[in-house]
Amino acid sequence: MSTRLNKSMMEFQDHLRHSKRIVALVGAGLSASSGLPTFRGSQGLWKNFNMIDLATPDAFYIDPGLVWQFYSYRRHAALKAHPNSGHLALARLSQVPSVEFVTITQNVDGLSIRAGTPRHKLHEIHGSLFDLRCTSFGCNYVDHDNFVDPLTPALGGTEEEFDRSGRKRSMHGDEDTDGASVSPEFTPVKQLDDSELPRCPACGDLLRPGVVWFGESLSLQLLNRIDGFIEQGPIDLMLVVGTSGTVYPANGYVDRVRYKGGKVAIFNTDIEDSVVDGQQEGVWGFRGDAAETLPQALDPLISQVCP
Structure with a gap:
């Protein structure tokens, strides 16, 4: 020193x-x-989606299944950290x-x-990935420090960004036969029904991540x-x-x-x-x-x- x-x-x-x-x-x-990594420091992408675009109330309204898969990935990464x-x-x-x-x-x-x-x-x-809030205007349900992973069976398998099977893409979209790899494959984004997502035990409506999204106070x-x-x-x-x-x-x-x-x-x-x-x-x-x-x-x- x-x-x-x-x-x-x-x-x-x-x-x-x-x-x-x-x-x-x-x-x-x-x-x-x-x-x-810092939220803005990981090239701002998740499975080729802009992370900032997913962290908004509008994104959740349009496709809650997609947004919940993104947050399931973030929760999983945080739980792997110590x-x-x-x-x-x-x-x-x-x-x-x-x-x-x-x-x-x-x-x-x-x-x-x-x-x-x-x-x-x-x-x-800015809230917590491990807090869950009800989306119903008339319900004030909040679940603090919920470390269950995955939160629902349908969210299982969405926690990893990349396919861990070892298969790689070639320059032409096919698997390389000589072992040379260009990039790992993303795990596919599932089309999830609202019924497969976390639900409020008090009123039955959708739960959302308890974080402050862009555009929120x-x-x-x-x-x-x-x-x-x-x-x-x-x-x-x-x-x-x-x-x-x-x-x-x-x-x-x-x-x-x-x-x-x-x-x-x-x-x-x-x-x-x-x-x-x-x-x-x-x-x-x-x-x-x-x-x-x-x-x-x-x-x-x-x-x-x-x-």
Whole structure:
């Protein structure tokens, strides 16, 4: 560790030891170490469908079977991943008795919950792949943390993007006889009837993934709970983990904490040199894999908690 980085770490940990109220803002960069690509970073395609086009209320209205197959694939990928050391460090921080702490996550992968972060200390502002909501206007049924995979028999076999049989396409669309391959075959998209999709046990209508789709608003109730925690008292420290923190509402939380005198520590692979070099007052920057740097940085507090 360089002299400058070592000094920054010592300064950060000294402030950490005296911090009574801490907020963590988490983004996709943390889950990347668990093997999950960022939503926009995987070329934006699933079986040649644009992922962003599938993540809309209109897409679900037009073809719920297609959209549920896409989300079955995402749920399956997230379940194959495991919480990494960064997720576990934040979960342990949530158990430190001397600290009031909440995590605001922009991720929908469920890894923070699976790492052991208590639900009442976790705010999933974009929802979760493992929450299910009823689509009926008159029904408020919600199923939290449903890790069943697949959710229905008809969704079985749709979890993998590519055909795992080993058959490959040739340049002319036929199987190569010499073993040379151009690209793997996509598993076919099924035509599913609505009756084969997840249904609400309360009213019988379709269930949908409990995520915030493009064109939808964030939960006002959830945002109010976050505001309540921030306004309840001074925030001594904000941890910005695996995210730039420059998109609404994340940027607002960082600005509010700094405006009220709180300090900020950024853990990410992409950080401005001026932050890493300590040229921004009240901001520390630790460049690298947050799954590695975060547990080290939080050690003075989380070492008090049994793993």
